[in-house]
Amino acid sequence: MPELPEVETVRSDLERKITGHKIKSVKVNHLKIIKGSVQVFKKILAGNSFKSVSRIGKLLIFKLAKGDYYLLLHLKMTGQLIYQKGRAVTPGGHSNLALDVASLPNKHTHVIFNFTDGGRLFFNDLRKFGYLKLVDESGKLQAESRFGVDPLSRAFTPAGLKNLIGSRRAPIKNILLNQELIAGIGNIYADEACFLAGVRPNRPTSSLKPKEIANLVKSIKSVLKKAIKYRGTTFNNFRDSDGHTGNFLKFLNVYHRAGELCRKCKKAKIAKIKTAGRGTHFCPHCQSYPSVIPAEAEI
DNA sequence: CTTCTTGTTACTGA
DNA sequence: ATCAGTAACAAGAA
Numbered sequence A: 001m002p003e004l005p006e007v008e009t010v011r012s013d014l015e016r017k018i019t020g021h022k023i024k025s026v027k028v029n030h031l032k033i034i035k036g037s038v039q040v041f042k043k044i045l046a047g048n049s050f051k052s053v054s055r056i057g058k059l060l061i062f063k064l065a066k067g068d069y070y071l072l073l074h075l076k077m078t079g080q081l082i083y084q085k086g087r088a089v090t091p092g093g094h095s096n097l098a099l100d101v102a103s104l105p106n107k108h109t110h111v112i113f114n115f116t117d118g119g120r121l122f123f124n125d126l127r128k129f130g131y132l133k134l135v136d137e138s139g140k141l142q143a144e145s146r147f148g149v150d151p152l153s154r155a156f157t158p159a160g161l162k163n164l165i166g167s168r169r170a171p172i173k174n175i176l177l178n179q180e181l182i183a184g185i186g187n188i189y190a191d192e193a194c195f196l197a198g199v200r201p202n203r204p205t206s207s208l209k210p211k212e213i214a215n216l217v218k219s220i221k222s223v224l225k226k227a228i229k230y231r232g233t234t235f236n237n238f239r240d241s242d243g244h245t246g247n248f249l250k251f252l253n254v255y256h257r258a259g260e261l262c263r264k265c266k267k268a269k270i271a272k273i274k275t276a277g278r279g280t281h282f283c284p285h286c287q288s289y290p291s292v293i294p295a296e297a298e299i
Numbered sequence B: 001c002t003t004c005t006t007g008t009t010a011c012t013g014a
Numbered sequence C: 001a002t003c004a005g006t007a008a009c010a011a012g013a014a
Helices: A004-018 A038-045 A137-145 A158-165 A172-177 A187-197 A210-229
Strands: A023-028 A050-056 A059-064 A070-074 A079-084 A109-115 A120-125 A131-135 A271-275 A278-282
Touching: A004 A050, A004 A059, A004 A079, A004 A210, A023 A038, A038 A131, A059 A137, A070 A079, A070 A137, A131 A137, A158 A172, A158 A210, A172 A187, A172 A210, A172 A278, A187 A210, A187 A278
Parallel strands: none
Antiparallel strands: A023 A109, A050 A059, A059 A070, A070 A131, A079 A120, A109 A120, A271 A278
């Protein structure tokens, strides 16, 4: 499930690997993955190159060198962007190389960028929720305008989060997952940040104390930074641009640990409920919930 | 077999 | 108008 750290890992890799490489052709195996005209898509990209790779929230933005064009690319839940160097011998010995780059394309490969130097960029997506869309500058600005504050930016402060919460009464997790408010947090890091802050994800925002809001901001920044450092979290599907898994899994405190012992208090078992329509994990001992609010039923 | 998984959007209803 | 909850999307894993 690519969230901000996973998308950022792919972005920084690709910026280094493919910018300036001339695209020879683009092969589209699954038409629905391309939003808009596939014919125009191929025509604009052939002979062009990527000038830069940026990101807003979980959305990748490739700026094209020629013309007023940007390629918007969303990995959604199972999208992968894998780069294969031209005529390079695949070096062995990587313990976390869970995807055989040499075997690409595979049955989940929907788009292939062929570079003139023989390199190839594969867009794979098991569930076909991801998309690629060519837009002009105004389309890019429009897309960007839908996203809220970058949680790693200096603009994301306790006062800023309090302002975003406003008069909302939904669980705090809903706010953290709302891309129009904060851009890039998904289910994994929402749960992990709430754990680090000692706040239950299903706490109504109105019940949060200033200290807890400040802790959340600090926790969000720290967990995202650390996850970027370890190149993201892989459960099943996420791979970086080399086909490697992320290395953050071992640092997860609550996500995907339902029924297991809390690593902090070593007393309580991690509970799992449904909040914001998503599986939600927390330690009943370490994450506070005011007694005046009736608890939600556990799954 | 059924249930659950998630990022995003469309829809529904308060 | 605003806000929150849920179904839908696809293709699995458990």
